[in-house]
Amino acid sequence: MKPFRYHVLLALARRALHGAEIRRRVEGDSGGTVTIYPATLYGTLDELAAEGWIQEVEPDEAEKEQVRWRFYALTPAGRSALEAETRRLEGVVARARAALGAARGV
Amino acid sequence: MMRSRGSVGWYALMLRLLPADFRARHGDEMVRLFEDMWRARRGLWDGAHLWVLAVGDVARSAWREWTARWSARGRVVPRRCAAADGDGRRGGVMDDTIQDVGYAVRQIAHRPGFAAVHVATLALGIAATTVMFSVVDAVLLRPLPYRAPEQLTMVWTGVPGEDARDRPDYLTFEEWRRRGNGFADMAAFDPTRVTLTDTEGAERISVTRITPNLLPLLGVQPLHGRGFSAEEAEQRQRLAVISHAFWQSRFGGFPDAIGASIELDGRPSRIIGILPADFRFSDAGVFEPHTMFPEWEATGNEGSWFVVGRLRPSITLGQVQEEMTAIARALDEERPAADRNRGVSVVPLSRHVVGPGSRLALWMLIGAVFCVLLIAAANVVGLSLARSVGRAREFAVRATLGASAPRIVRQLLAESLTLAAIAGLLGTLLAVGGIRLIRAFGPGDLPRLNEANLDLRVFGWVLAVSLVAGVVVGLAPALTTLRRNQALSGAEGGRGMSAGVATRRIRRGLVVAEFALAIMLLAGAGLLVRSWSALTSVDPGFAPERLLSMNVSTTAFESDGERVTFYADVLEQVESIPGVESAGTIGDLFTDGDVDLVVTTEGTAESTSTRVRLRIDEVSDHLFTTLRTPLHQGRFFSVEDRPGSPPVAIINEAMSRRLWSGRDPVGTRFRFGAPTSEAPWITIVGVVGDMRRQGLETDPVPQVFVPFAQRVSGNEILLVRTSTDDPMEMVERVQAAVHRVDRQVPLSFATVEDQLGADLTQRRFQTSLVIGFSIVALVMAAIGIYGLIHYSVATRTREIGLRIAVGARAGHIFRVTVWEGLRLSVAGLLIGLLGALWVGRAGSSLLFGVTATDPLTLAAVSLLLTAVAATACYFPARRAMRVDPLTALRHD
Numbered sequence: 001m002k003p004f005r006y007h008v009l010l011a012l013a014r015r016a017l018h019g020a021e022i023r024r025r026v027e028g029d030s031g032g033t034v035t036i037y038p039a040t041l042y043g044t045l046d047e048l049a050a051e052g053w054i055q056e057v058e059p060d061e062a063e064k065e066q067v068r069w070r071f072y073a074l075t076p077a078g079r080s081a082l083e084a085e086t087r088r089l090e091g092v093v094a095r096a097r098a099a100l101g102a103a104r105g106v
Numbered sequence: 107m108m109r110s111r112g113s114v115g116w117y118a119l120m121l122r123l124l125p126a127d128f129r130a131r132h133g134d135e136m137v138r139l140f141e142d143m144w145r146a147r148r149g150l151w152d153g154a155h156l157w158v159l160a161v162g163d164v165a166r167s168a169w170r171e172w173t174a175r176w177s178a179r180g181r182v183v184p185r186r187c188a189a190a191d192g193d194g195r196r197g198g199v200m201d202d203t204i205q206d207v208g209y210a211v212r213q214i215a216h217r218p219g220f221a222a223v224h225v226a227t228l229a230l231g232i233a234a235t236t237v238m239f240s241v242v243d244a245v246l247l248r249p250l251p252y253r254a255p256e257q258l259t260m261v262w263t264g265v266p267g268e269d270a271r272d273r274p275d276y277l278t279f280e281e282w283r284r285r286g287n288g289f290a291d292m293a294a295f296d297p298t299r300v301t302l303t304d305t306e307g308a309e310r311i312s313v314t315r316i317t318p319n320l321l322p323l324l325g326v327q328p329l330h331g332r333g334f335s336a337e338e339a340e341q342r343q344r345l346a347v348i349s350h351a352f353w354q355s356r357f358g359g360f361p362d363a364i365g366a367s368i369e370l371d372g373r374p375s376r377i378i379g380i381l382p383a384d385f386r387f388s389d390a391g392v393f394e395p396h397t398m399f400p401e402w403e404a405t406g407n408e409g410s411w412f413v414v415g416r417l418r419p420s421i422t423l424g425q426v427q428e429e430m431t432a433i434a435r436a437l438d439e440e441r442p443a444a445d446r447n448r449g450v451s452v453v454p455l456s457r458h459v460v461g462p463g464s465r466l467a468l469w470m471l472i473g474a475v476f477c478v479l480l481i482a483a484a485n486v487v488g489l490s491l492a493r494s495v496g497r498a499r500e501f502a503v504r505a506t507l508g509a510s511a512p513r514i515v516r517q518l519l520a521e522s523l524t525l526a527a528i529a530g531l532l533g534t535l536l537a538v539g540g541i542r543l544i545r546a547f548g549p550g551d552l553p554r555l556n557e558a559n560l561d562l563r564v565f566g567w568v569l570a571v572s573l574v575a576g577v578v579v580g581l582a583p584a585l586t587t588l589r590r591n592q593a594l595s596g597a598e599g600g601r602g603m604s605a606g607v608a609t610r611r612i613r614r615g616l617v618v619a620e621f622a623l624a625i626m627l628l629a630g631a632g633l634l635v636r637s638w639s640a641l642t643s644v645d646p647g648f649a650p651e652r653l654l655s656m657n658v659s660t661t662a663f664e665s666d667g668e669r670v671t672f673y674a675d676v677l678e679q680v681e682s683i684p685g686v687e688s689a690g691t692i693g694d695l696f697t698d699g700d701v702d703l704v705v706t707t708e709g710t711a712e713s714t715s716t717r718v719r720l721r722i723d724e725v726s727d728h729l730f731t732t733l734r735t736p737l738h739q740g741r742f743f744s745v746e747d748r749p750g751s752p753p754v755a756i757i758n759e760a761m762s763r764r765l766w767s768g769r770d771p772v773g774t775r776f777r778f779g780a781p782t783s784e785a786p787w788i789t790i791v792g793v794v795g796d797m798r799r800q801g802l803e804t805d806p807v808p809q810v811f812v813p814f815a816q817r818v819s820g821n822e823i824l825l826v827r828t829s830t831d832d833p834m835e836m837v838e839r840v841q842a843a844v845h846r847v848d849r850q851v852p853l854s855f856a857t858v859e860d861q862l863g864a865d866l867t868q869r870r871f872q873t874s875l876v877i878g879f880s881i882v883a884l885v886m887a888a889i890g891i892y893g894l895i896h897y898s899v900a901t902r903t904r905e906i907g908l909r910i911a912v913g914a915r916a917g918h919i920f921r922v923t924v925w926e927g928l929r930l931s932v933a934g935l936l937i938g939l940l941g942a943l944w945v946g947r948a949g950s951s952l953l954f955g956v957t958a959t960d961p962l963t964l965a966a967v968s969l970l971l972t973a974v975a976a977t978a979c980y981f982p983a984r985r986a987m988r989v990d991p992l993t994a995l996r997h998d
Binding site: 018019020023035037038039040041042043045046068069070 | 121124128131132134135136138139140142143159160162163164166167168170171
């Protein structure tokens, strides 16, 4: 899965967010290493929606004053895609650790 | 903030690259998102970084979205393989694109010579236009840095219909302000110079005296402190608002400048405000209340106030002009008869900041540089066309293997866009250097030139020019390829005869166009060069060589009596210096100010009053001897002409012609003002030759000179005729002589020759730029025609060989070939000459001493161009002449 897609799905894991929030959350989740620019962000959102992994939702009552923005939320399919990818990454990380540890051990 | 809005605006504009449905869905949010990011930027570098990435982001997405849509419609050949990964949904087109670009890069690498010429030509054209655009953008297009600058106007007085721009007196300004309903407000200002004294000594500085409402009217807030209040101005409090530059240089930018005191003309003023750095209303370092002039309320016809007004939001310039004309008429009624006919003209402030002359010159320069760009593009198109013919076989093969026509066209476009992108990049780098050069060597008197830089607008310009150039350059070969494609067969496309017919016709047209543009540029350059030589050989009416000029200010003196004694002593001291031939003073040698005065001349029967635009200056006895201005009649001033003795004057020839046409003015009397005025009669004692004191290009106006003993001012120019070739060598001795009389007097030095030269800098700038452009145009046109004829000879080697084989003479082949080229150049020449006449008429006000239809110039540049064309055709023609029939026939 492309890193941007993963980051966007991850940003939506807790609750529905709008574009600007997603961008900030992605930046926060990645410790500032991933900056996603507007056109890529919305392109990615379109793609994820086409996959059926996210969908547009009505904002919460508390966020009604922010109606200028459109909110997106994970679908069950999106959640399982995120979980699957996370597991895969965990595996990759474990193997990377082992390889690095082995390299250091020599 | 202006900048932020501008940036976000540009971003919104850029989003138009994206498909409409995508924009409709996300455009708003994207702009808001970008605005967030823009606001969060830290500093200039961060902003630039953000922009670069945002542009890349939009470009990438635009490509992805568009190709996704195209592939969905199945316009492109089916993709060869599906990407295994789920993300490869749009992989087919992406693959094609990557293939296109990769192929383009391979093609470029394969023919580096072609690519280098292509890129270099375009880069030069792009760089030249970019530099000129940045100048025009800074000087003409960017709005003035005030609130709603389009509402700001200058308001002048003057004889209606004469486009005179005279300054009104304070009372008139007050009346305008009180009666003019179309204006939200009106303010007055007047620049002057005063002596600033500090611990390091005395210095002349520029000061602008302003009505208290000027800053609020412009919408300018002081950076620190405040402006003046109306009461403070009324009470004539000595307060000062200083410019940002003055603050930096005098106070090192420390905020304790507020409340500090500076000594102006020997009296302390308190600083109450500091203006922002981008406030460039005048070059003054200090702004004072308008009431600082001792005679600020003086009425009479010698007004001195510049008036700036702000229109009410819904009022147009035409409406306010109409209203002001009516007010002027009403004010006229209240004036003495001889003093009537004072109109009002309302002019946009931007037109005042950059006058019509500079404006026209800049537009002409932009036109010239566009010609260069067009010629460059035409050359590159010609080159690409030639190349596409050579590649016909390659395309045929690709078509046979299944490439669709649009696919081939796309590939050609990808190639030319890649080249244009490289050229754009290179052109930008060149432009950075060019802008530096222009800012360093451009005319200092062109307002706002120092604001020229490579900002986002200019970047946008480069991007647009490169993109258009890339598409146009790619489109011509692509379209001809497409047309040919219908009848494409593997058999054709070698060195065949028919393949290049259509393209050759286009290329001929291009060469004709190049020559037409080149001759227009050359004609312009020729006319400007002729103007230059006419201008530099104009007799200014005095001898500027070995003449030292300095400002000697006595504004700090108490009385006129002191001043007269001071100047007389200074002249005596200076004239006694070895190496000084003579010395004199004059109110101002070079000036752009004249006044509109009523002059009453005493006649034998009765007095007559006339309104004359003239210039009055006080001069010392030896001034005319020092300037070497000839005396035509009468005498110079002498020691007899002192305060108390009968007022006398010397006039120039222009004045004599204007008021005493045919009669001898010496001995007659005149007075300023109407016949009924109480002004003293002045006796004319001499007539001197005309001096061009308003610049070499301006005809001398009537001038009146009075002895400085009878009318002294606080600012005099001391002129010293030296016997050394470099008068600046004498500066120290002259300075010492002046300071022997008074230590405190501030001085500034220049040579009169330099001052005359400074007057020509704008023209020198224009002329050298146009010469540069036309040389580039000439070389490019020559290359264009050389390339065409060379190519035409190369493709017809077999035909030429055949002809020679059947008995054609070499001389005939040579003539035919040269004529093929010359015919085109002559066609271009004729078209271009028509264009040159038209442009010449539009720009005739930029010429001096030569008409736009000057036959000599036009004939000379036509000859030059034809000679260059003939030379360019000579080499390929010689080659054609020497074709060996055997080799040629064996060719295939």
